[in-house]
Amino acid sequence: MDGGRPTAPIAAVSVEAFTVPTDAPESDGTLEWDATTMVLVRIDAAGRRGIGYSYADTATATLIRDKLARLLMGRDAWSINARWIDMTRAIRNLGRPGICSMAISAVDTALWDLKGKLLGVPLGDLLGAARDSIVAYGSGGFTSYTLERLREQLGGWARDGLTAVKMKVGRDAVADIQRVGAAREAIGPDVRLFVDANGAYTREQALRQAQRFAANDVRWFEEPVSSDDLAGLRLLRDTRPGGMAIAAGEYGYDLFYFRRMMEAGAVDAIQADATRCGGVTGFMDAATLADAFGLPLSSHCAPALHVALCCAARRAVHLEYFHDHVRIEALFFDGVPQPRGGQLYPDRTRPGLGLEPREKDMERYRQ
Numbered sequence: 274m275d276g277g278r279p280t281a282p283i284a285a286v287s288v289e290a291f292t293v294p295t296d297a298p299e300s301d302g303t304l305e306w307d308a309t310t311m312v313l314v315r316i317d318a319a320g321r322r323g324i325g326y327s328y329a330d331t332a333t334a335t336l337i338r339d340k341l342a343r344l345l346m347g348r349d350a351w352s353i354n355a356r357w358i359d360m361t362r363a364i365r366n367l368g369r370p371g372i373c374s375m376a377i378s379a380v381d382t383a384l385w386d387l388k389g390k391l392l393g394v395p396l397g398d399l400l401g402a403a404r405d406s407i408v409a410y411g412s413g414g415f416t417s418y419t420l421e422r423l424r425e426q427l428g429g430w431a432r433d434g435l436t437a438v439k440m441k442v443g444r445d446a447v448a449d450i451q452r453v454g455a456a457r458e459a460i461g462p463d464v465r466l467f468v469d470a471n472g473a474y475t476r477e478q479a480l481r482q483a484q485r486f487a488a489n490d491v492r493w494f495e496e497p498v499s500s501d502d503l504a505g506l507r508l509l510r511d512t513r514p515g516g517m518a519i520a521a522g523e524y525g526y527d528l529f530y531f532r533r534m535m536e537a538g539a540v541d542a543i544q545a546d547a548t549r550c551g552g553v554t555g556f557m558d559a560a561t562l563a564d565a566f567g568l569p570l571s572s573h574c575a576p577a578l579h580v581a582l583c584c585a586a587r588r589a590v591h592l593e594y595f596h597d598h599v600r601i602e603a604l605f606f607d608g609v610p611q612p613r614g615g616q617l618y619p620d621r622t623r624p625g626l627g628l629e630p631r632e633k634d635m636e637r638y639r640q
Contacts, residue, residue, distance in 0.1 A: 279351070280349045280351065281318040281319040281349060281350040281351055281387075281391060282318060282319075282347050282348065282349060282350070283316060283317070283318045283345045283346055283347060283348055283349075283350050284317045284318055284346075285315075285316070285317040285346075286314070286315070286316050286317075286337075286341075286342040286345050286346060286380075287314070287315045288312065288313065288314050288315075288334045288337040288338050288342070288379075289312075289313050289334065289639060289640075290310055290311070290312050290313075290330075290331045290333075290334040290639070290640040291310065291311050291313065291605070291635055291638040291639055291640060292308050292309070292310045292311075292638055292640055293308060293309055293310075293311070293600070293601050293604070293638050294307060294308045295307050295308060295309065295597060296600065297417070297418075297422075298417045299415045299417055299597070300415055300416045300417040300441070300444065301415060301416055301441040301443065301444070301469065301471045301473075302416065302441060302442060302443020302444055302469075302470045302471040302472070302473025302474070303443065303471045303472060303473050304471065305417070309328060309597050309598070309601060310328065310329060310330055310331065310640070311326050311327070311328055311329075311601060311605070312326060312327050312328075312329045312330075312331075312333045312334045312337070312375070312376075312379055313325075313326045313379070313605075313630070313635075314326065314337060314379045314380050314382075314383040315383065316345065316350065316380070316383045316384060316387050317387075318350035318387060318391070319350070319391055321387055321390040321391050322387065322390070323350075323383040323384060323385070323386035323387025323388070323389075323390060323625060324382075324383050324386050324626065324628065324630060325378070325379045325380060325381065325382030325383030325384070325385070325386060325552065326379050326382065326548065326575075326578070327375040327376070327378050327379040327548035327549070328548055328574065328575065328598065329372065329375040329376075329379075329548070330372070331640050332372050333372050333375045333376045333379070334640075336364075336367075336372055336373065336376045337376045337379065337380060340363060340364065340367075340376075341360050341363065341376055341377070341380055344356070344359045344360060344363055345359075345380070350384060350387055350388065350391070351388065351391075353381065353384045353385060353388065353554060354554070356380075356381070356384060357377070357381055357551070357552075357554050360376075360377045360380065360381075361377065361551075364376075364377070369526060369527055370526040370527070370530075371526065374526035374527065374549055374550065374551060374555075375526075375548060375549055377551055377552060377555075378547060378548050378549055378550065378551055378552040378555065379548070379552070380552065381551060381552025381553055381554050381555070382547060382548075382552040382553050382578065382626070384552075385399070385552065385553040385554075385625070385626075386625035386626045386628075387625065388625070389624045389625030389626070390624045390625045392624070393624050394624055394625075395581065395619060395620070395621045395622075395623060395624055395625065395627060396553070396581040396582075396585075396619070396625055396626055396627070397580075397581035397582075397584045397585050397619045397621065398621060400553075400557065400581070400582070400585035401585055402584050402585055403584065403585055403586065403587050403589075404584050404589075405584065405618065406584065406613075406616035406617060406618040406619075407580060407583040407584055407589060407591060407592045407616065407617055408436065408437065408590065408591040408592065408615060408616060408617075409435060409576065409591065409592050409593075409594040409612045409615065409616060409617040410435060410436075410437035410438060410439055410465070410467060410591050410592070410593060410594060411426075411427065411430030411435045411437070411438040411439065411594050411596075412438070412439040412467075412469075412574075412593045412594055412595040412596060413426050413427075413439075413440070413441075413595070413596035413597075414426060414427055414438070414439065414440025414441055414452075414456060415440075415441050416441045416442070416443070416444035416445075416452075420451070420452065420455045423440065423452060423455060423456060423459070424455055424456070424458070424459035425459075426596070427440060427456050427459050427460050428459035428460055430460075430594075431459070431460040431461060431464045433612070434612065434613075434614055434615050435464070435594070435612060435615050436463075436464055436465060436615040437464060437465035437466075437467060437492075437493075437591065437615075438456070438460055438464060438465075438466060438467065439466075439467035439468065439469055439493070439495070439593070440452065440453070440456050440466075440467070440468055440469070441468075441469055441470075441471065442468045442469065442470050442473075442482070443469075443470035443471055443472075443473025443474055444473065446474065446478055446481075446482060449468075449482065450482075450485050450486075453466070453468060453485075453486055453489050453491065454489055456489075457489040457490065462490075465492045465493070466489060466490060466491050466492060466493075467491065467492060467493035467494075467495065468486060468491050468493070468494055468495065469495035469496060470482075470494070470495065470496050470497050470498075471495075471496050472496045472497075472498055472499035472500055472501075472502075474497055474498055475498070476498055476502075476505045476508060476509075479494075479497035479498050479505070479509055480508075480509065480512060482494075482497070483497065483509060483512075483513050483514060483517060484514060486517070487514035487516075487517060490516075491517060492516060492517060492518065493517070493518050493520055493542075494509070494513065494517055494518070494519055494520070495520045495521065495544075496520075496521050496523075497509050497519065500521040500522070500523070500524050500534075503533065503534060503537040503539045504537075504539075506519060506521060506534075506537070506539035506540060507537055507538055507539045510538065510539060510540060510541060513541075518540075518541035518542050518569075519539075519540050519541050519542075520540055520541065520542040520543070520544055520571065521534065521539065521540050521543075521544060522534060522540065522543040522544035522545055522559075522573070523544045523545075523546050523549070523573035523574075524549070525544075525545060525546070525549070525550050525559065526549055526550055526551075527550065527551065527555070528555075528558055528559065528562060531543060531545070531550075531559050531562050531563075532562060535562065535563075535566040535568060540568070541568070541569070542568060542569040542570070542571055542590070543559070543563050543566075543568050543569070543570055543571070544570075544571050544572070544573045545559040545560070545563075545570065545571075545572060545573065546572065546573035546574060546575065547572070547575065547578055547579060547582055548574070548575050548578065549573075553582060556572075556579075556582050556586075557582065557585070557586065560582075560585075560586035560587065560588065560589065563586075563588045564587055564588050567588075568588065569588055569589075569590040570583075570586055570588045570589045570590065571589070571590055571591050571592070571593065572589070572591075572592045572593060573593055574593055574595045574598050575595075575598050575602075576592055576593065576594050576595065576598060576599060576602070576610075576617060577598075577602040577606060577608075577609045577610065577626070577628060578626065579592050579593075580592060580610055580617045580618070580619045581619045581626065581627075584619055592617055594612065594617070602628075604631075604634055604635075605630060605631060605634065605635050606628040606629060606630060606631060607628070607629045607631060608620055608623055608626075608627040608628045608629055609628065610627075
């Protein structure tokens with residue numbers, strides 16, 4: 274107790290990294306990869322343990338171990354905002370975007386999970402649920418896929434009841450037209466089709482592609498140009514075909530990034546990623562900013578982490594059910610939610626995030 278107020282001094286902080294190979298070679302418009310690394314944080318206080326994670330690199334784990342963990346030891350786990358301030362101040366000379374923000378994100382999420390477990394309350398209820406479930410859209414359709422594999426994946430999600438799917442474009446502008454057509458054939462006319470160029474197109478290419486994609490009723494054009502090109506995004510937003518939303522935001526590491534994008538009128542919908550933008554605290558701050566600007570919000574990747582956050586964020590419209598992270602979360606955790614009727618529901622019978630690591634299954638992927 275502290276002056277009559279209950280406290281929960283942090284007794285232990287640990288961090289590990291795990292690298293999982295993809296089930297096939299993967300690429301998007303600008304990058305190729307064959308593995309994904311998860312950085313997992315565990316924080317103990319008052320006899321409970323919280324977990325948080327980011328999809329990052331082993332350097333993120335090193336930063337947590339060497340820089341952030343000592344800021345937490347013995348401090349009150351209830352005071353999450355104070356811990357967040359401590360961490361953001363400590364990395365001032367290292368740079369806020371990138372590794373530092375991903376490290377803070379994993380720690381912050383672990384603190385929120387711990388708080389939920391200390392109270393015996395699921396995270397969505399702790400934040401204040403706005404809805405019971407959130408639309409999940411299947412995300413994959415990598416540029417490395419054959420047309421057959423593309424049809425199989427996206428069509429499979431449609432048959433499973435998902436009402437929207439997203440595919441990667443940007444590697445070959447001409448081939449993308451055929452690929453988008455194949456995707457539409459596979460999912461039928463009633464499932465919404467999204468595309469993500471990961472900033473691969475020039476402005477001129479993106480303008481042409483938007484018109485061509487409209488022929489197959491593409492509803493969401495993500496990062497048609499670099500997310501740093503706010504003027505280019507605004508150009509696309511001003512000239513896009515009717516019914517097609519321009520979206521970006523997954524590389525937002527702080528509120529200043531999101532505010533600049535919104536003030537520029539660059540997007541129809543904003544994306545945020547709690548594994549990058551400062552954890553639960555940062556995501557909910559971004560959600561408040563989206564509320565202030567009247568923009569729809571969508572989460573980027575990490576569906577098992579975001580389901581509770583999207584159910585609490587007032588302007589959330591859907592969640593990215595990303596192929597790689599779905600595989601990893603199902604492999605690593607008990608309590609991972611599965612889509613039902615195109616929706617993802619948090620498990621409100623389990624406290625915190627509702628996830629428990631499966632230690633034996635994770636061991637073979639440890640770095």
